[in-house]
Amino acid sequence: MKTILLKINRNRPESKKIEVAAKAIRAGKLVVFPTETVYGIGANAFDSEACRRIYKVKNRNVDNPLIIHVSSIEMAEKIAYIPEMYRNVIKRLWPAPITFILKSKKILSEVAVAKLDTIAVRMPAHKVALRLINKAGVPIAAPSANVSTMPSATKAEHALQYFRDKVDVIIDSGPAQNGIESTIIDLRRFALVRAGAFSVEEIAKHFGRMPKITPEALGNKNAKIAISPGTKYKHYAPETPLLLYSGALSRLPYVIMAATEKSKRRFAFVGSVEMCDKIRNKLSARQNKNVRFIALGNRRNLREIAHNLFDRLIFLDSTKVSFAIVESFPQRGVGLAIMNRLRKASGHRYFSDAGQLEAYLKLI
Ligand code: AMP
Numbered sequence: 001m002k003t004i005l006l007k008i009n010r011n012r013p014e015s016k017k018i019e020v021a022a023k024a025i026r027a028g029k030l031v032v033f034p035t036e037t038v039y040g041i042g043a044n045a046f047d048s049e050a051c052r053r054i055y056k057v058k059n060r061n062v063d064n065p066l067i068i069h070v071s072s073i074e075m076a077e078k079i080a081y082i083p084e085m086y087r088n089v090i091k092r093l094w095p096a097p098i099t100f101i102l103k104s105k106k107i108l109s110e111v112a113v114a115k116l117d118t119i120a121v122r123m124p125a126h127k128v129a130l131r132l133i134n135k136a137g138v139p140i141a142a143p144s145a146n147v148s149t150m151p152s153a154t155k156a157e158h159a160l161q162y163f164r165d166k167v168d169v170i171i172d173s174g175p176a177q178n179g180i181e182s183t184i185i186d187l188r189r190f191a192l193v194r195a196g197a198f199s200v201e202e203i204a205k206h207f208g209r210m211p212k213i214t215p216e217a218l219g220n221k222n223a224k225i226a227i228s229p230g231t232k233y234k235h236y237a238p239e240t241p242l243l244l245y246s247g248a249l250s251r252l253p254y255v256i257m258a259a260t261e262k263s264k265r266r267f268a269f270v271g272s273v274e275m276c277d278k279i280r281n282k283l284s285a286r287q288n289k290n291v292r293f294i295a296l297g298n299r300r301n302l303r304e305i306a307h308n309l310f311d312r313l314i315f316l317d318s319t320k321v322s323f324a325i326v327e328s329f330p331q332r333g334v335g336l337a338i339m340n341r342l343r344k345a346s347g348h349r350y351f352s353d354a355g356q357l358e359a360y361l362k363l364i
């Protein structure tokens, strides 16, 4: 199969091109499309055969349901029950990077929702996505456009790397604005099951109370009960072993200097512009030659860090260094989601001093 690439203007989507992609969806094909969070790989949510192909090309476990994307509240209410008490706030909030787990009306493909009696539903705040769903006239089941376990695609180029000639259409509308997946709220328990682009502080403002924060939402290693099946799998990880620094920030340059002093291995530091500079200044000229600095953005601008995170993790693998170190970020606002992704991307390899880092370096 040859993938068709469609460049579509994010602000003024060309109707003819939208029609090509919508037709592909209706014909049971796979279409990679942009959203404000990350790129999605979409299929008609009524079509089991098409949904099965999503799991196949992503190499995704079939017990891990897909988020169902809608273009209107009416479309959401055709497939799921929106609790009366939440209807108004959802109406006000959507379209937004927030997904709600709702009771299913059981009319969609069982493959799309992994046979659950609930559905994760979202209305994306992206003109191209909304026009596509609207034109297709069906809800679109779409997980993130990455091969399972790997970082999510935030640009069409990433999706091309993962799925060239494995999907029918890839729409390119430029980089995804948020760069991190949607926040998932289980409305039955008013609980956060996945931290994401929409902050819990904002959710609390809209709903008048703070959602319950589950361990899985934080990406904790031993989160036992996974309400959201996908959260239990390895996720977001580059191929390059990633080590997450969890100690005091001011000590990080010293820790890196001490642990890598005698080593000739090439490695990367992934982190804020400020920390890249501090480390560069601390290391000797000889040590600096072994380090590849990959800046995520300004530490005070967590939105920028989130926007760049997956793009830089995908880039990291192209540098062919033997390992990478990443700094921690404050868990406020989108920082909660950033830290969730970093915990998982690092495979829960944390260190807070030079001794621990050296111990990892013997293993990887
Ligand atoms: P992705 O689209 O790749 O970002 O992954 C979608 C996430 O939504 C996964 O973690 C799924 O487990 C979760 N999800 C989808 N449907 C449901 C559902 N009905 N209940 C709980 N979690 C869900």
Ligand code: MG
Pocket: 143, 144, 152
């Ligand atoms: Mg995903």
